[in-house]
Amino acid sequence: MKKIKVGISACLLGQAVRFNGSHKNSVFCNEILSEWFEYVPICPEVEIGMGVPREPIRLVNENNQIRVKNVTDQSKDYTDQLHALADQRAPELHDLCGYIFMQKSPSCGVFRVKVYNQNGMPETNPAMGAFAYQLKQHYPLLPMEEAGRINDIRLRENFIIRVFANQDWREHVLAAPLAKNLVAFHTRYKFLLQAHSESHYRKLGQLVADAGVKPIDEILQQYFTLFTECLTQVAKINNHVNVLLHMMGFLKNQLPSEVKASLLNLIERYKEQKVHLIVPITMLKHYVDIHQIEYLMNQKYLSPYPYELGLRNSL
Numbered sequence: 001m002k003k004i005k006v007g008i009s010a011c012l013l014g015q016a017v018r019f020n021g022s023h024k025n026s027v028f029c030n031e032i033l034s035e036w037f038e039y040v041p042i043c044p045e046v047e048i049g050m051g052v053p054r055e056p057i058r059l060v061n062e063n064n065q066i067r068v069k070n071v072t073d074q075s076k077d078y079t080d081q082l083h084a085l086a087d088q089r090a091p092e093l094h095d096l097c098g099y100i101f102m103q104k105s106p107s108c109g110v111f112r113v114k115v116y117n118q119n120g121m122p123e124t125n126p127a128m129g130a131f132a133y134q135l136k137q138h139y140p141l142l143p144m145e146e147a148g149r150i151n152d153i154r155l156r157e158n159f160i161i162r163v164f165a166n167q168d169w170r171e172h173v174l175a176a177p178l179a180k181n182l183v184a185f186h187t188r189y190k191f192l193l194q195a196h197s198e199s200h201y202r203k204l205g206q207l208v209a210d211a212g213v214k215p216i217d218e219i220l221q222q223y224f225t226l227f228t229e230c231l232t233q234v235a236k237i238n239n240h241v242n243v244l245l246h247m248m249g250f251l252k253n254q255l256p257s258e259v260k261a262s263l264l265n266l267i268e269r270y271k272e273q274k275v276h277l278i279v280p281i282t283m284l285k286h287y288v289d290i291h292q293i294e295y296l297m298n299q300k301y302l303s304p305y306p307y308e309l310g311l312r313n314s315l
């Protein structure tokens, strides 16, 4: 399988590029995800020539503008250089399907990076690191996550799903932007979308219905924006339960009553959080394969990413 291109803060790959000459090696990124991801490592602060080691920097609110400044000498402002680097690197990053950033960094952080006022006191509202922020202006739909947050199993699974879906979209829709390819894509994602948000799924269906009527480029743009918004919502337990029951309905004529009862029992136990999601899914998938229910075999919900990642073993 061709590896998926994913951007990453270089320190997460064990590169000693932090301000104090250390790194923040992420075992999950470096030793597990690397099996499927081809990383594009970037250390924005090194790339703008700050060197290693370097003086620490932080986000400062200067007249309602978020700037990146040297902690001890506020006359040293790196914001424009970090933004310019993102602008300069953006074209060559067009084929990324995701980006894993280092948390809390004034350059790389995506969520809740601390901001200080000009007197050095912490402010209440956090912001994004300057490089991550500027890259997001170029690629607002690119799945972006922080290494710290993907220690949370639900956020981790959500990010991995979006990266694989992004790759699928590029390969099977963008590469041949035809209405029939959009229909096939939407069909494959039906249950996965429903697990994340039923209302988004319905709106996406309306867009697909317009695919033969409106210009396809317009539809694809709208579809993928809504699709990304949908998958970004973490799937809730009740939604998984509804999807599992719905899928089970496709097997109602094939399964003997005792098998149906066992499956229902597993779904119920998942609902009560007594077993992990992988348990009812494995049983359902087993019977889908045995009975060759093609519509379900193609559903991304059953295999949104390689099984070996084992993410549903803890959900």
Ligand code: SF4
Binding pocket: 009, 010, 011, 012, 017, 018, 019, 042, 043, 044, 045, 046, 102, 105, 107, 108
């Ligand atoms: S967080 Fe970003 S800027 Fe800081 S060391 Fe890591 S890659 Fe470089």
